[in-house]
Amino acid sequence: MFVRGKGKDDHLTGTAKAPKEDDPNYRTWKTNNSMVQSWLISSMTTEIGENFLLFATAADIWEAAKITYSSTENTSELFETESILHELRQGESTVTHYFSTLTRLWQKLDLYDNHQWTCPEDSTLYNKIVETKVFKLLSGLNKELDEVRGRVLSIKPLPSL
Known part of the structure; x- marks a missing residue:
């Protein structure tokens, strides 16, 4: 920059x-x-x-x-990042800190994904990626936030573009 x-x-x-x-x-x-x-x-x-x-x-x-x-071909780093994401939970962190950590890890994974958006049907793939991230976020929240989790999971997904 x-x-x-x-x-x-x-x-x-x-x-x-x-x-x-x-x-x-x-x-x-x-x-x-x-x-x-x-x-x-x-x-x-x-x-x-x-x-x-x-x-x-x-x-x-x-x-x-x-x-x-460059880490775009680094399989071990990709595996390590995915492992951290899989195990990550809110725990003692604030929701903001938990979300920031998730976002940073997702951005790191985005370096490895080389999506070529070429047609309108690609919005289905994009929605699936976003949906996976939302479920990961919600599944890692502490149990006292179950009410929030339940409300978000009951929201219907956006239609494909």
């Missing part, structure tokens, strides 16, 4: 290509590239950042870090 906010995200994607060294724009590109490299490396722990010091461009650092540290 920071790099995009500074208008330098083209250096991450590789869209901002290096001009030839004799091009008058080369110095500006090199300055901007070095700045983005610095931002990236500074945002990493020292042990990780040191591995990226010799990369030529910010795009090279970004791509290598994405390949090395």
Whole structure:
């Protein structure tokens, strides 16, 4: 977000290509590239950042870090997150804290799901995903909230779009 906010995200994607060294724009590109490299490396722990010091461009650092540290293919992390979700209950937490924890875990799972919404019937799949999350939320609430749970479960689902 920071790099995009500074208008330098083209250096991450590789869209901002290096001009030839004799091009008058080369110095500006090199300055901007070095700045983005610095931002990236500074945002990493020292042990990780040191591995990226010799990369030529910010795009090279970004791509290598994405390949090395991306979790979109991490099956063990996916399993761990699903296990935590399965076991999670409100317990001593407030409803707000419980819901926030669920939301954070669901967002983490969303990184692994690559839904391709292509037709109106996909709303059925979307509704099923939302319904599953609502049932998980309700099933983990403390027993003293059974009245709330009963009211929500008696609400009819939204029709498909």
